[in-house]
Amino acid sequence: MIAIDVPLWAARLRALRRGRLWSRRDLEERLTEASGETEPGLPADAVRAWEAGERRPDPGHAELLCRVFGVDEGDLFVGPSSGTVLWHHLTGIPLMPGLFPEEEEERVGRAVERPWRADAGTAGYFERMLDACAAPHARPADLAAALRPVFAGVEAFRRDARPSVRGQLLALAARDAELISGMEHEAGDAPAARAWSDRAIREARETGDPLAEVFALVQRAELVDAAEPGEIVEAAVTARERSGVPAEVGTLSLRREARAHALAGEGELCHRCLEECPEEPGETRAELCAGCLVDLGRPGGAIEMLEGEPAPSAPAYLAAYMLARRAHAYAEAHERDLAACLARLALAMAGRAGAARALRELGRVLV
Numbered sequence: 001m002i003a004i005d006v007p008l009w010a011a012r013l014r015a016l017r018r019g020r021l022w023s024r025r026d027l028e029e030r031l032t033e034a035s036g037e038t039e040p041g042l043p044a045d046a047v048r049a050w051e052a053g054e055r056r057p058d059p060g061h062a063e064l065l066c067r068v069f070g071v072d073e074g075d076l077f078v079g080p081s082s083g084t085v086l087w088h089h090l091t092g093i094p095l096m097p098g099l100f101p102e103e104e105e106e107r108v109g110r111a112v113e114r115p116w117r118a119d120a121g122t123a124g125y126f127e128r129m130l131d132a133c134a135a136p137h138a139r140p141a142d143l144a145a146a147l148r149p150v151f152a153g154v155e156a157f158r159r160d161a162r163p164s165v166r167g168q169l170l171a172l173a174a175r176d177a178e179l180i181s182g183m184e185h186e187a188g189d190a191p192a193a194r195a196w197s198d199r200a201i202r203e204a205r206e207t208g209d210p211l212a213e214v215f216a217l218v219q220r221a222e223l224v225d226a227a228e229p230g231e232i233v234e235a236a237v238t239a240r241e242r243s244g245v246p247a248e249v250g251t252l253s254l255r256r257e258a259r260a261h262a263l264a265g266e267g268e269l270c271h272r273c274l275e276e277c278p279e280e281p282g283e284t285r286a287e288l289c290a291g292c293l294v295d296l297g298r299p300g301g302a303i304e305m306l307e308g309e310p311a312p313s314a315p316a317y318l319a320a321y322m323l324a325r326r327a328h329a330y331a332e333a334h335e336r337d338l339a340a341c342l343a344r345l346a347l348a349m350a351g352r353a354g355a356a357r358a359l360r361e362l363g364r365v366l367v
Contacts, residue, residue, distance in 0.1 A: 021138035092149030139354030140186035188356025232260035316353035
């Protein structure tokens with residue numbers, strides 16, 4: 001029987017928090033909001049102590065915890081699903097209430113104990129989990145931390161899984177590594193972003209699927225500001241050289257290569273890449289190269305495109321970055337008042353979202 005070194009309620013509390021992609025600070029803020037107070041009113045290091053089982057929440061805080069998690073007190077502090085909680089606690093894989101039925105959680109938990117039991121259903125479980133994590137409003141660093149144990153879990157399965165499911169697990173490992181790389185990029189950890197990108201490319205190559213490798217290479221080319229321009233160009237060119245590359249992927253790699261040349265101040269090479277990109281319906285050449293024009297210090301044609309609002313469903317870290325890009329464009333166009341106003345808004349948004357890429361962009365704004 002599996003044993004853990006903390007009370008079951010403490011393991012459940014930690015699993016619920018991680019499953020919502022919240023940091024401990026996030027939970028503290030939600031508890032404060034639920035209490036109607038302006039100050040936390042929590043003992044120092046309370047959430048860490050609760051999750052370690054060192055101190056049980058008092059009745060008032062227990063009620064607040066149930067309120068922010070949307071569960072009954074019995075479900076949080078007693079609860080029937082001890083096996084599910086145990087395997088999530090031991091692996092660190094997020095427990096996402098409502099995403100999976102209890103019987104599916106138990107089936108995957110049995111496979112955790114005996115990885116050779118992994119089947120197509122196990123792979124489907126992790127695929128749906130990655131879908132749920134693909135565009136959240138969590139801080140990038142928190143999401144990367146949640147995805148790392150998912151990668152470890154998938155890797156453990158594929159070492160012992162039957163050949164019939166190993167290919168699915170390999171593809172999931174590559175996709176997970178790509179997501180982690182992107183979040184490390186957004187969180188400002190360039191070495192980690194490159195390391196996880198390397199891992200994604202290795203996993204994709206191992207699948208034997210050329211397109212999986214192409215997509216991993218294009219993801220590498222997207223690590224603008226986390227890789228040297230030469231690395232981005234190399235990844236983009238390598239992706240296009242693979243046979244059977246879809247046209248839209250080839251276009252995307254050209255755009256990434258153009259941006260790398262712009263960052264390096266290579267205007268002619270940037271322009272040549274953009275000229276090779278097919279124009280889509282309703283898309284102008286100025287729109288296509290808006291980001292490149294900003295990087296080359298010629299923002300005139302870029303501002304109109306960058307004025308567009310990000311989609312309402314866009315993650316906060318992406319919205320912060322787009323706002324920072326607008327501030328940069330206005331600064332380059334010598335619209336200093338507008339640039340300063342947008343930079344202040346982007347700074348506040350980036351701080352809340354943990355958007356280090358947006359902060360790097362703001363560092364390039366001279367106002």
